Amino acid sequence: MSPAETAAMWFVCLVAGLIGAALGLGGGVFIVPLLALWLGVDIQQAAGTSLVCVLATSAAGSVALDRTRLADPRLVANLGVATVLGGVLGGLVAPYAPARLVYGLFGVATAWAAYRLVGRAVKQQPPAPAPGPGDAPEPAPEAGPVHYPLGLAACVGAGVASGLLGIGGAPVQVPVMTEVMRVRPPVAFATSNVIVGITAAASTAAYYSHGLIRADLVAPCALASAIGALLGGRLAPRLPVRPLVAVFVAVLVYLTARMLWKAVGA
Amino acid sequence: MTTSDDRLRAATTRLVTAALLLGLLCFVAAIARGLPAGGAVVTLGGLPAALARLDPSALVSVGVLLLLLAPLARVVGLGAQLWQAHDRLPAAACFVTLALLALSFLLAR
Numbered sequence: 001m002s003p004a005e006t007a008a009m010w011f012v013c014l015v016a017g018l019i020g021a022a023l024g025l026g027g028g029v030f031i032v033p034l035l036a037l038w039l040g041v042d043i044q045q046a047a048g049t050s051l052v053c054v055l056a057t058s059a060a061g062s063v064a065l066d067r068t069r070l071a072d073p074r075l076v077a078n079l080g081v082a083t084v085l086g087g088v089l090g091g092l093v094a095p096y097a098p099a100r101l102v103y104g105l106f107g108v109a110t111a112w113a114a115y116r117l118v119g120r121a122v123k124q125q126p127p128a129p130a131p132g133p134g135d136a137p138e139p140a141p142e143a144g145p146v147h148y149p150l151g152l153a154a155c156v157g158a159g160v161a162s163g164l165l166g167i168g169g170a171p172v173q174v175p176v177m178t179e180v181m182r183v184r185p186p187v188a189f190a191t192s193n194v195i196v197g198i199t200a201a202a203s204t205a206a207y208y209s210h211g212l213i214r215a216d217l218v219a220p221c222a223l224a225s226a227i228g229a230l231l232g233g234r235l236a237p238r239l240p241v242r243p244l245v246a247v248f249v250a251v252l253v254y255l256t257a258r259m260l261w262k263a264v265g266a
Numbered sequence: 267m268t269t270s271d272d273r274l275r276a277a278t279t280r281l282v283t284a285a286l287l288l289g290l291l292c293f294v295a296a297i298a299r300g301l302p303a304g305g306a307v308v309t310l311g312g313l314p315a316a317l318a319r320l321d322p323s324a325l326v327s328v329g330v331l332l333l334l335l336a337p338l339a340r341v342v343g344l345g346a347q348l349w350q351a352h353d354r355l356p357a358a359a360c361f362v363t364l365a366l367l368a369l370s371f372l373l374a375r
Contacts, residue, residue, distance in 0.1 A: 045306075055336065058336075066275065073356065077345070077359040077360050078356055080359065081359045084370075088366055197336060197337040197340065202370045204334060205371045206373075209371075215305050216305060218326060219294075222289075222333070
């Protein structure tokens with residue numbers, strides 16, 4: 001790797017961790033394409049490396065969010081089982097999945113992430129910024145989450161996607177919690193932050209055992225992602241959300257096109 | 267919130283923080299040693315011998331395993347917290363999660 005590529009890798013992973021903490025988007029949707037498309041890494045190795053970054057950013061983010069006490073422990077416990085089950089399944093399948101299938105599914109994942117961000121901007125609702133360490137806990141909701149079976153089923157799917165693609169699953173979990181289960185956005189964000197780390201752990205085992213985690217990439221990427229997540233947690237309340245959303249939607253649209261292009265074998 | 271609940275939460279946060287920092291420290295040590303291009307992390311079987319040589323890929327492997335401890339500590343702490351609050355069903359869900367995580371390692375070997 002050239003010095004320029006190394007510097008770019010550090011920068012992208014730092015930003016991925018930062019926006020993962022600030023916008024709840026997840027860094028995996030940027031790290032996997034960086035490694036696979038730009039650095040030419042095998043897609044399964046890119047996914048395995050990204051999962052370790054998800055572990056690091058989730059741990060860093062959850063430590064920062066612990067003080068807010070916004071993560072719902074019952075939701076973490078109940079949805080965690082579903083996503084971990086999906087993560088185990090996804091991780092078992094991932095080493096044998098055809099690369100073009102993974103590229104195609106990843107293209108769908110980045111398109112979905114872009115759609116989520118655009119949808120919020122169109123509704124004049126910027127994504128719920130990450131609760132900062134100084135935020136006081138909000139009062140408990142009057143009613144608990146609804147549509148639990150649907151939420152659980154969706155979380156199994158999020159877990160499979162996490163294991164197969166090396167992403168955290170937050171772009172699925174957060175809208176499932178907010179729009180299907182009627183959980184308040186700050187609670188959904190904080191809860192998802194904990195769940196993605198648990199899910200990533202489930203699939204990392206398979207990648208680790210199959211030698212699909214690149215040592216020369218995972219160390220700098222995970223370090224940069226964790227630093228970015230810690231910074232993102234602190235900077236989130238001050239970041240200009242709408243311009244950031246516009247930039248990242250453009251990046252995601254570009255990545256979608258590239259991933260789908262690879263999927264069709266070009 | 268009860269005092270014992272606060273203590274459990276604080277202990278969980280400390281464990282997660284420790285796992286994160288130690289894992290990242292291993293990565294820093296591996297980078298300082300110099301990572302060979304293109305190599306995979308050393309898997310469990312070859313880890314003791316590689317660590318004895320301070321192989322950078324083995325240091326990264328230890329870092330990955332430490333990072334895996336962070337969500338495990340989170341689930342254990344959460345399960346204990348919920349059990350103490352007499353929330354038996356979600357507490358049981360945490361223990362099922364731990365079993366699934368253990369299964370993921372067994373199936374992967």
